[in-house]
Amino acid sequence: MKHVARKCATLVESTLCRGGRVLGRVIAIANQKGGVGKTTTAVNLAASLAVAEKTVLAIDCDPQGNTTVALGFPKNPARRTLYHSLILGEPIQRIVLKTQVEGLELIPSDKNLVGATVELVGKQNREYCLRNLATEVRNNYNFVILDCPPALDLLTLNALVAADAVLVPIQCEYLALEGVSELLDTLMRIRRTLNPDLAIEGILLTMYDERTTLSRQVAADLRSFFGAQVFETVIPRNVRLAEAPSHGKPILFYDIHSKGAEAYIQLAKEVITNDQKRAGEGAERADSGARAATAG
Ligand code: ATP
Numbered sequence: 001m002k003h004v005a006r007k008c009a010t011l012v013e014s015t016l017c018r019g020g021r022v023l024g025r026v027i028a029i030a031n032q033k034g035g036v037g038k039t040t041t042a043v044n045l046a047a048s049l050a051v052a053e054k055t056v057l058a059i060d061c062d063p064q065g066n067t068t069v070a071l072g073f074p075k076n077p078a079r080r081t082l083y084h085s086l087i088l089g090e091p092i093q094r095i096v097l098k099t100q101v102e103g104l105e106l107i108p109s110d111k112n113l114v115g116a117t118v119e120l121v122g123k124q125n126r127e128y129c130l131r132n133l134a135t136e137v138r139n140n141y142n143f144v145i146l147d148c149p150p151a152l153d154l155l156t157l158n159a160l161v162a163a164d165a166v167l168v169p170i171q172c173e174y175l176a177l178e179g180v181s182e183l184l185d186t187l188m189r190i191r192r193t194l195n196p197d198l199a200i201e202g203i204l205l206t207m208y209d210e211r212t213t214l215s216r217q218v219a220a221d222l223r224s225f226f227g228a229q230v231f232e233t234v235i236p237r238n239v240r241l242a243e244a245p246s247h248g249k250p251i252l253f254y255d256i257h258s259k260g261a262e263a264y265i266q267l268a269k270e271v272i273t274n275d276q277k278r279a280g281e282g283a284e285r286a287d288s289g290a291r292a293a294t295a296g
């Protein structure tokens with residue numbers, strides 16, 4: 001277990017601001033384990049950031065299309081999706097949809113994206129396709145949130161290459177760390193090769209049930225392994241979070257008084273605070289760099 005924590009620690013480094021300003025921070029929500037709360041986090045973090053008056057783009061990188069549905073777009077074969085842009089070369093701006101949440105836009109996906117995993121293989125720089133698309137739009141937003149599929153496939157790889165940082169949801173249950181070591185290996189490989197700037201945004205404990213000893217034990221273990229890399233915010237198991245997607249609404253618009261809504265608002269605050277800290281550090285470094293240059 002300790003080696004997992006060590007791997008994680010080496011990966012943690014804040015991505016520095018571009019020119020002293022942090023614009024369009026791209027965060028991939030990834031864990032190849034299924035059903036750990038990736039989509040729930042993508043949808044509700046994105047919506048909570050938007051409610052906090054940040055401009056946000058959610059990109060559904062999963063052929064299951066769950067983020068798309070959860071944000072209020074029922075399945076529709078006629079709709080243009082990420083696939084059209086990624087594989088067929090349609091301008092990304094034409095794919096973007098406005099959602100019911102002011103400040104939150106979406107690049108939808110559907111099952112066609114399964115084909116992309118095969119079709120990307122033949123492309124040049126196949127790992128960079130999503131990054132190229134994100135580069136075109138990222139500066140229109142404060143945050144770009146990528147929901148990844150439950151696999152370490154070419155789509156997840158594209159998301160991790162496009163991202164500044166990765167947020168890893170881990171479910172507070174038995175075998176919580178299963179697969180995390182493999183994910184951290186992949187992140188390290190990506191840092192060595194395709195995306196040296198990839199940071200860890202944080203590890204997020206999800207579906208926490210304070211009534212069970214197991215949940216409490218797993219949460220304590222994860223905190224002792226990963227230390228400060230774990231978000232202070234913990235997402236509780238909350239039935240309202242599970243219900244909201246079938247109404248096509250983020251939790252804030254489904255039940256703002258629920259524990260789930262409270263937790264995702266808290267998470268958004270943490271993400272914004274971390275972002276501001278990074279911007280502050282970047283400005284300080286730029287300042288001291290300028291002073292050194294003047295002195296020299
Ligand atoms: P996949 O790997 O299939 O993409 P995922 O990691 O995106 O899954 P979600 O779809 O977010 O996981 O969550 C899995 C299921 O658990 C969903 O039915 C979701 O509504 C439910 N769920 C997620 N988070 C919570 C929570 N905190 N409390 C209760 N139910 C939750």
Ligand code: MG
Pocket residue numbers: 038039040062064066147148149
């Ligand atoms: Mg999902």
